[in-house]
Structures are given as structure tokens and as C-alpha cells.
Amino acid sequence: MLDVLEGFIQELRTAGLPVSLTENLDAMEAVQHVPIEDREAFKYALAATLVKSHAHWKAFETVFEVYFSLRRPGPGEEGDGEPPEAGNLQLDESGAPAGGGAMDSLSPEELAEMLYRALMDADEATMRALARQAVTRFAGMEPGRPVGGTYYLYRTLRNLDLDGVLERLLEASREEAGGELTDLEKRLERDEYQDRIARLRQEIEAEIRRRLVADRGPEAMARTLRKPLPEDVDFMHASREEMAALRRTIQPLARKLAVRLARKRRHGRKGPLDFRNTMRHSLSYGGVPAEPKFRYPRPAKPEIMVVADISGSVAAFARFTLQFVYAISSQFSRVRAFVFIDGMDEVTRFFEGTDDVNQAVHRVNTEADVIWVDGHSDYGHAFGVFWDRWGPEVTPKTSVILLGDARNNYHASQAWIVKDLRQRARHVYWLNPEPRSYWDTGDSIVSEYGVHCDGVYECRNLRQLERFVEQLG
Amino acid sequence: MAVPEPQPRFESVPAVREGLRSVDYLADEGIAGVVYLADRLQKPVLIEGPAGTGKTELAKSVARLTDSRLIRLQCYEGLDESKALYEWNYKKQLLRIQVERGEDDRASWSEMEENIFAEEFLLTRPLLEAIRANDPVVLLIDEVDRVEVETEALLLEILSDYQVSIPELGTVSATQVPLVFLTSNNSRELSEALKRRCLYLHIDYPDLAREKEIVLARVPGVTENLADQIARVVRSIRQLELKKAPSVSETLDWARTLLLLGAKEIDGQQATETLHILLKYQSDIAKAAKELSAAAT
Numbered sequence: 001m002l003d004v005l006e007g008f009i010q011e012l013r014t015a016g017l018p019v020s021l022t023e024n025l026d027a028m029e030a031v032q033h034v035p036i037e038d039r040e041a042f043k044y045a046l047a048a049t050l051v052k053s054h055a056h057w058k059a060f061e062t063v064f065e066v067y068f069s070l071r072r073p074g075p076g077e078e079g080d081g082e083p084p085e086a087g088n089l090q091l092d093e094s095g096a097p098a099g100g101g102a103m104d105s106l107s108p109e110e111l112a113e114m115l116y117r118a119l120m121d122a123d124e125a126t127m128r129a130l131a132r133q134a135v136t137r138f139a140g141m142e143p144g145r146p147v148g149g150t151y152y153l154y155r156t157l158r159n160l161d162l163d164g165v166l167e168r169l170l171e172a173s174r175e176e177a178g179g180e181l182t183d184l185e186k187r188l189e190r191d192e193y194q195d196r197i198a199r200l201r202q203e204i205e206a207e208i209r210r211r212l213v214a215d216r217g218p219e220a221m222a223r224t225l226r227k228p229l230p231e232d233v234d235f236m237h238a239s240r241e242e243m244a245a246l247r248r249t250i251q252p253l254a255r256k257l258a259v260r261l262a263r264k265r266r267h268g269r270k271g272p273l274d275f276r277n278t279m280r281h282s283l284s285y286g287g288v289p290a291e292p293k294f295r296y297p298r299p300a301k302p303e304i305m306v307v308a309d310i311s312g313s314v315a316a317f318a319r320f321t322l323q324f325v326y327a328i329s330s331q332f333s334r335v336r337a338f339v340f341i342d343g344m345d346e347v348t349r350f351f352e353g354t355d356d357v358n359q360a361v362h363r364v365n366t367e368a369d370v371i372w373v374d375g376h377s378d379y380g381h382a383f384g385v386f387w388d389r390w391g392p393e394v395t396p397k398t399s400v401i402l403l404g405d406a407r408n409n410y411h412a413s414q415a416w417i418v419k420d421l422r423q424r425a426r427h428v429y430w431l432n433p434e435p436r437s438y439w440d441t442g443d444s445i446v447s448e449y450g451v452h453c454d455g456v457y458e459c460r461n462l463r464q465l466e467r468f469v470e471q472l473g
Numbered sequence: 474m475a476v477p478e479p480q481p482r483f484e485s486v487p488a489v490r491e492g493l494r495s496v497d498y499l500a501d502e503g504i505a506g507v508v509y510l511a512d513r514l515q516k517p518v519l520i521e522g523p524a525g526t527g528k529t530e531l532a533k534s535v536a537r538l539t540d541s542r543l544i545r546l547q548c549y550e551g552l553d554e555s556k557a558l559y560e561w562n563y564k565k566q567l568l569r570i571q572v573e574r575g576e577d578d579r580a581s582w583s584e585m586e587e588n589i590f591a592e593e594f595l596l597t598r599p600l601l602e603a604i605r606a607n608d609p610v611v612l613l614i615d616e617v618d619r620v621e622v623e624t625e626a627l628l629l630e631i632l633s634d635y636q637v638s639i640p641e642l643g644t645v646s647a648t649q650v651p652l653v654f655l656t657s658n659n660s661r662e663l664s665e666a667l668k669r670r671c672l673y674l675h676i677d678y679p680d681l682a683r684e685k686e687i688v689l690a691r692v693p694g695v696t697e698n699l700a701d702q703i704a705r706v707v708r709s710i711r712q713l714e715l716k717k718a719p720s721v722s723e724t725l726d727w728a729r730t731l732l733l734l735g736a737k738e739i740d741g742q743q744a745t746e747t748l749h750i751l752l753k754y755q756s757d758i759a760k761a762a763k764e765l766s767a768a769a770t
Binding site: 029044052251259 | 502503507514516519521522550564567659660661669672702709712764
């Protein structure tokens, strides 16, 4: 048991969770207080002691599934070779739902019918058994085959035709209600069934993972499943799911940052003595000014101009930065946004008068007029336009943030604009979403601009973006 | 650690769950499990989660369940030692000094010092009070993320050793280990040191079945059918990408409103008309109204 936990915690650390020694000891103590055969309780005991941030929950869950998946009893495990570590965790299979073995003889049609029934009645036990059966039947798993879990998942799901099942379920509920459902009811029904199907899907994923672990052993499996934590996901290579996860993290993150910035502004420096306030407080000490009070200076909020490249390669990055900056716009006296590819357009108007930043970003992508000739990035020309049209509006209070990878397609750089810009503005920063090692390779000319900026930052993930915005405020 | 051997408050995880249910708090497996562990391991619980999911309510319910006094420390920016831990009642001290001067001029300074730094002149604040209490207490440190990082350090001694050091008096240890709950709205990252000393519990929006039960338990007079519909609509709304998803307390408000309006079941129009109780942003309301009335195809 200790060995398994040791390996488990090691894996959590490799996945990026900061697990300290005391937390490790706490976990050891905690698991002694819960009944060992109760998997859920075991999981919560570990989670409460080891995971101290909700953002890490998903990573924890994955590792937990891998390390302790074999503890769940169930048919279908008999034939699989079990890794030696799991041997002592194996439980008897008395708790398994009945009927798992009998399903082998069903025809595909009968199986589909059973699946439909189970979804209709939200019958968890049957659903689990069916998931197991479906994987056995359709995934075509072979020991030692070097294929990822997603491949098996795809094969299984393709055979189950869940979209068809969903339609059928909706059809059935319509008949049951006798006549047409109202729009609201329809919507609710659909959400309900989708939820059930999502659960089935999870069950199938878990089953596949279980078998892969049995085949390859937990260490190897954990390695393939290891994913970066949300704040470490690279903007330029994020998958669709990761993007959605990022969008969800951005709001709380921005709120946290806003609080921090506001606090920093208030408590940054001490000002001169506030005589009035000191006298007022001295009254409670019998007239002795024992507690000096100071007047805190309130530095002006900076004005921000974000100038972002939104050409294909860096669009995702620009979107996030805009979202992020607008989410904390209360910390700046004014935020103005400009986007360009080879032409330049001001998009502040999309953000004003709406409190839905997502919507605004969407409009930026579809409505902004940013193409001048061919729709390939031309930083030189875009900066030229910016300088001519908006240059006079840059004041010593303005911080200008330039976003982009500076891949200029071998056009003229016009770097003098950035130089002049810096003389007029308070600060000019450049954020580059590319790894530092790629800078100045190929058509990237980031240093040509960079020498004229107050700072050039590598900004590949939320963590780096957050750090940058914090020092800005 | 001079903490006496504790009496476990709870038998088992299901016992916690049942107990909480009896005081109208519907805990899921995870919540009950962590409360149970907190008692067994004698560790504080740090509760995080979206606003209005019952973080503070959990502490209150546990207090009610264990028949303890709830001592609450509401955190805010600028909270300091004298508001959280203890303070010397200097006005009383001054009086004492003046009285002594009148009576007996020869009182030595050391005698005086001993006199004026006695317990008599100590004003206990919530944290010290929880430590010194003889009756069972539940200590709730609410919205701990509002204090500055430096102030957080104040809590560390209490949370790990259940004691408070007062320079003039020495160390005050707990006579019994109180159950401690800290809640945080996650407006900033708490320090590692604080997190390390606590068990962590994230309370999320409840799932469909639990939300329905909560509505049934908390809103007297609501029918099973209506509660079910309410829970389902709320779930659908939470799936949308909103600025602020409806919380449990807003669900309850909505249920009460529908009940007052005499609704037997929700139709699309009524739902749209009362959406402003669930959602607080105009753009969210517009979005949800559109989604709910759109044909689900």
C-alpha cells in the first residue's frame, strides 16, 4: 500500500502538483481513517490532503484513475494481465453488477436496444456493464499495441452511434408526453439525455484506461496521460478542449489579478504624515500621538493601448490577451485595442457598451478591417498606419503593448516607428507567443523591434501573461 | 503540542452525512468525507468554491449538528492582530495606573506591570476566544482571501498547533480542539504555508439530484415535480457560457419566487420572465432567455 501511494505521489509531482512532505504524511494518515474498500472515500481522503487548488483537480483525477483503477471490481478483468503493484489491491468481485458475462452472447441489435433502455431509465449499473461490453466488442484492443486511448475510444464510439441514440430518445420522450413538447421542455429533455450520454462516454473512457493500465502498468500509462496544467498550456498549440478550459480560467484569474493590482496601488508606498488623522487617533492615547498616520498617494492608473497581430498563426494568443486585458480593464484608466494583419483597425468600439468580452472578441475576428493587400502579416505597414492615424493620441501616460511573433514575411520592418513611439509613450512592451529559441529565426525580426522597446517578453501561457500584466499595473 | 486526547465527534462518514441532513444541509460524499477527516485528523478545513454554494452554511450546519457555539471571524482588508486575536484594554490599564498612583506612590514598576498585563485587561477576539473556550466551539474564518498575505501569518500558529502566544502572558493552548473552517472566494492565491496546514475542500455546484433535494429541503411547500423542473432548468443554464452562473442560493430564491407566483410547473414564458432572479448580468439574462426559448434542434 505504501509503495503504491509513494508512486502515486511521485506521479502527482511530475504532473506539476506541488505536494509537500507534510501533505504526503497527512495523506498517509488520512487514508487510515477511511474504510479501504470504499473507493470514493479513499479518493476524497487523498484529494483533501494532496490537492490544494481546484485547477489541479483534473490532473489529480487522471492520475488517481490510473493508479487505483484496478481496485474497482468488475468482470472483464479476468483475462487481463495485472501489474504486480496492483496485486494486493485486487478485491473480490462480489459487488459487480450482474449480467456482465451474459452479454457476450447478445447480437449487436440487442446490445443497441439494451443501451437505449439503460439510457432511457438512467440505469447506472447496466450502463457500466454496457460500457465494458462495448469496449470488449468494438475497441479491438490488443496487448502491447502502441496506440493511444483516443484511438480505442473513437472506435468504440463510432460503433455505438450515440447521436442516433440521442435522436431516438428524444423521439420517444415526445411520444410519451403525447403531442408536441414546448421549446423549454425540449431543451430540458435534450440536456438530460446529453448528460446521460456524457456519463456513458466517461464510463467507456474509464474502461479503456483501465485496460490500458492493465496492459502497460501505471507508470507508463500515467506518462502518456500527463497533460500540462491549465496555466501552462501553450497558447499556440492548445487543443479545442484546452481552449475551452483556458477560457474558463481566464475570468477568475483576471479577478485575482485585479484585486492584487488594486491592493498594490493602495499599499505601495507611504506618503507624508497625515496630521489630521494622527491627531484624531492620538485622542485614544490621551493626546499622545503614538500612532502616526500617513497619507497614501494614489498613483494614476495607466492607460493601455493593445496593438495585436491577429493573423492565423498568433490569433489565439491575441484573443486571450485582449480578453485578459479587458477583464481587468477596471485597473486601467482606459484600454484601447487595435488589431492588424497588414492593415490596422481600432476595435475599442466592439468592447465598449457590452459586458460580454467573448462576444466582442468574436466581433473583432469577423468585422475588423485589417486586410490591406494580401492578408499576410506586414508589421511595417501596419505600424505605419498606426503611427499616422493614432500616433498623436499616444501620450506620456500611455503604455503600448505590441503583440505578435514579428514574422514579417520579409517586408520592411519600419522599426523607427517603434523607436519614436517609445519616445512619446510611457512604456512600450512587446509580447511574443513564440518560444524564445525561435526568435529571429526565418522571417522573425523580433529583435529589430525589441531593441526599441522597454521589454520583450516571451508569453506562451497564462502564467507568463499573468506575470506580465501584474508588473504593468 | 499540549492538546488533550480528542473525543471523535463523528462515528463514520455516513453518520456525518445523515447528521448534516438532519440539520437541513445536504452534503455529498466528498463534503461529508472531508468533515469527518477534519475531525479525525484535527485539521482545519479550507473551503473554496463559487459564491453561493454553501461554504459558510456548511460551517454553520456543523456547529448546529455538534451542538457547538459558532465563533465567526469575518475577514476584511486591514484586519490585524488586535481585531483577530487579542488586544490589551489600554483604557482600563490607564485607569488602573491612575488609581494606583493616587493610592500608593511607592508601587514599583514591575508590580505595576504585572498588574496591568493580567487577564483582566485582555480583550479576547474571535481567534483567542475559540482557543480558550471550554464548551465545544466551531471556528469559522470567513473569506480568508480578503486579508493581506502578511496577516495570513497570524493564523498559522492557531491552525497548526491550536495555541496563541501572547508575549506578556505566555502561550495559551486550546483546552479542546475546535473544528475550524476557513472559506475563500478565491480572489487571490492563498499562501502555501496556509494551504499546507489545511484539508482542502472544493464545493462546486451540486448535481441535478442533490440540487433538487436541496430545493425540497429548503423551500417548504414546493412540489416534487416543480423542484425537479427547477433543478433541470438551472442545470441547463449553468451549461451556458455565462459571466456568473446561478448559485444555489439563487436557485432557492427562484424556487420561492415561483412558489409565490403560484406556479405548478414552469413554462418557457414564466422562466424567461423570472430569469433576473437567477442571473445578475443583463447580457447573461439575454443569452439564457434566447437559449431557453430557442427550439432545441
